[in-house]
Amino acid sequence: MKFFGFKGGVHPPENKIQTENKTIENLNAPKLVYISLLQHIGSTLEPLVAVGDRVLKGQKIADISAFLSSPVHASVSGIVKQIEEYPFPLMGKVKTIVIENDGADEWVELEKIENWGGATKEELLSQIREKGIVGLGGACFPTHIKLNPPKDVTVDTLLLNGAECEPYLNSDNRVMLEEPEKVVEGIKIMQHILGVKSAIIGIEDNKTAAIASMKKACEGTDIKVMSLKTMYPQGGEKSLIKAILNREVPCGKLPFSVGVIVDNTTTAAAIYDAVVNGIPLIEKVVTVTGKAIKEPKNLRVAIGTQISELLNNCGYEESMVEKIVVGGPMMGAAQFTLDVPVIKGTSGLLALTSTETNGCKPKACIGCGKCIDACPMGLQPIMYARLGEFQQWEEMAEYNLMDCIECGSCSYICPSNRPLTEAIKIGKAKLRAMKK
Numbered sequence: 001m002k003f004f005g006f007k008g009g010v011h012p013p014e015n016k017i018q019t020e021n022k023t024i025e026n027l028n029a030p031k032l033v034y035i036s037l038l039q040h041i042g043s044t045l046e047p048l049v050a051v052g053d054r055v056l057k058g059q060k061i062a063d064i065s066a067f068l069s070s071p072v073h074a075s076v077s078g079i080v081k082q083i084e085e086y087p088f089p090l091m092g093k094v095k096t097i098v099i100e101n102d103g104a105d106e107w108v109e110l111e112k113i114e115n116w117g118g119a120t121k122e123e124l125l126s127q128i129r130e131k132g133i134v135g136l137g138g139a140c141f142p143t144h145i146k147l148n149p150p151k152d153v154t155v156d157t158l159l160l161n162g163a164e165c166e167p168y169l170n171s172d173n174r175v176m177l178e179e180p181e182k183v184v185e186g187i188k189i190m191q192h193i194l195g196v197k198s199a200i201i202g203i204e205d206n207k208t209a210a211i212a213s214m215k216k217a218c219e220g221t222d223i224k225v226m227s228l229k230t231m232y233p234q235g236g237e238k239s240l241i242k243a244i245l246n247r248e249v250p251c252g253k254l255p256f257s258v259g260v261i262v263d264n265t266t267t268a269a270a271i272y273d274a275v276v277n278g279i280p281l282i283e284k285v286v287t288v289t290g291k292a293i294k295e296p297k298n299l300r301v302a303i304g305t306q307i308s309e310l311l312n313n314c315g316y317e318e319s320m321v322e323k324i325v326v327g328g329p330m331m332g333a334a335q336f337t338l339d340v341p342v343i344k345g346t347s348g349l350l351a352l353t354s355t356e357t358n359g360c361k362p363k364a365c366i367g368c369g370k371c372i373d374a375c376p377m378g379l380q381p382i383m384y385a386r387l388g389e390f391q392q393w394e395e396m397a398e399y400n401l402m403d404c405i406e407c408g409s410c411s412y413i414c415p416s417n418r419p420l421t422e423a424i425k426i427g428k429a430k431l432r433a434m435k436k
C-alpha cells in the first residue's frame, strides 16, 4: 500500500521509550471513585441513582435521552456518597457521582451478544450505546452515532487509528501489543455494522512491535495494517485519511463525506468487550510518565480514579514538577489540582519538569510563516493570534477557525512562542457563546 502523507505537521521529541515496553499493570480501584457526567461530546447526563443507593460494578448510573449522548456506569460496587460538581480534567467543574467502593467487586448481570454475526445493525448499535462506548482517541464522540452515518452516504472504508502520534503516550500501543485479538474482533463487528469490507489499521513506524502484533492478528481477515511515517498530528482524522487514502475531506465536512469512517484501535477493543462480554466502558489504560515520575508505567485504572492515585502509584518528585498534564503534551490539558478523575478519554498523565516545558515568554511575530506551513488543516494560525488580540471573533470564523483541530503544531513550531493555540481556544469559545 502506498503512503501518501499529509500536509504540514511537526516532529516533536517522541519520548515514548520510557513506557513503550512497560506491560499494562492493573491499579486497584480506590476507596472513592468520581464518575463525571460529561465523558463524551454532547449533553451532560442525568443521574439514575440517588445518594445512599448501593450500585453494582458495571451498572448504568447516568444517562439522558439527547441524541448526542452516551451513558456512564459504576466502575466499582459500593454506595453513592455524593452527586455534586467536582473538578473535571478538561476545564472547570462538572456534575459527578461519587461512589464509595465497598471492595466486594460485585458485578451487575451483563447482557451479551456473543453471536454478534447473527445480530442486526440496530441491535449492535443499541448495545454499543448502552455500554457507553465513545471514541477513545481523545474526542470521545459517541461511537453508536459515528457507526451510523446518514443513509444517503456510501462508506467504503473503515480506517483504524493506531497512530498514537502524541509524544509520551503508549496506551494504544500497549493495547495493540497485549490485546490484538480484541482489536481485530472489534473491527470485524464495526465492519459488520457498516457493511464495509475494506478496513485498514494505520500505525506509525515508531511502533514496530505493534505493527507486527496487529499484522499477525489480522492474518486470514480482510483487515490490512499500514505502517505510517511518524509525524504529528497523523492521528487527526483528516490527516489519517489523506495519509492512507489520499482523500481530502473538504472544510466543514466529516470523513463520511469522502466515504470513510475513522475510529481508534482501543475503541475497537472496547466494542468487542461491550458486545461479546457485555462489559461497559469502566476502565482505561493510561500512560503515566514525564521526568518527574519515578517509575513510568502504563496503568489500567477504574474510570473515576483521581489522578493523585496514579501519581502516588508511580511515585513522583513534587519539587521537580513544573506542569501536570492530562493527555499528551501537544493536546493535553494542564491541571491545577490533583483531584480530577480519569475519564473515558484519558490516555496519559504527565508530570513534566521545567526542561520538558517551554517556559519562554512570547515575543513579537516575525512573519516567518512556519505556523502556516505546519498546520495540517491548511489554516492561517498567525491570523487567529492577530484577530484575537483585537477580539475580532467573527473575523476569526471567516478564516475557518472551526476547522482547527487544536493540535498545537503551530504553537510548537513558532520561534516567537506566540500563544496561537490559546488564541484559537478562546476564539472558538467566544464564537460558541455568541451562537447561544
Ligand code: SF4
Residues within 6 Å of the ligand: 374, 375, 376, 377, 378, 379, 380, 381, 403, 404, 405, 406, 407, 408, 409, 410, 411, 420, 421, 424
Ligand atoms: S491552527 Fe489549529 S489545526 Fe492548524 S496547526 Fe494550529 S492548532 Fe493545529
Ligand code: SF4
Residues within 6 Å of the ligand: 364, 365, 366, 367, 368, 369, 370, 371, 372, 381, 382, 385, 413, 414, 415, 416, 417, 418
Ligand atoms: S510561526 Fe510565529 S513568528 Fe512565525 S509567522 Fe507564525 S506566529 Fe509569526
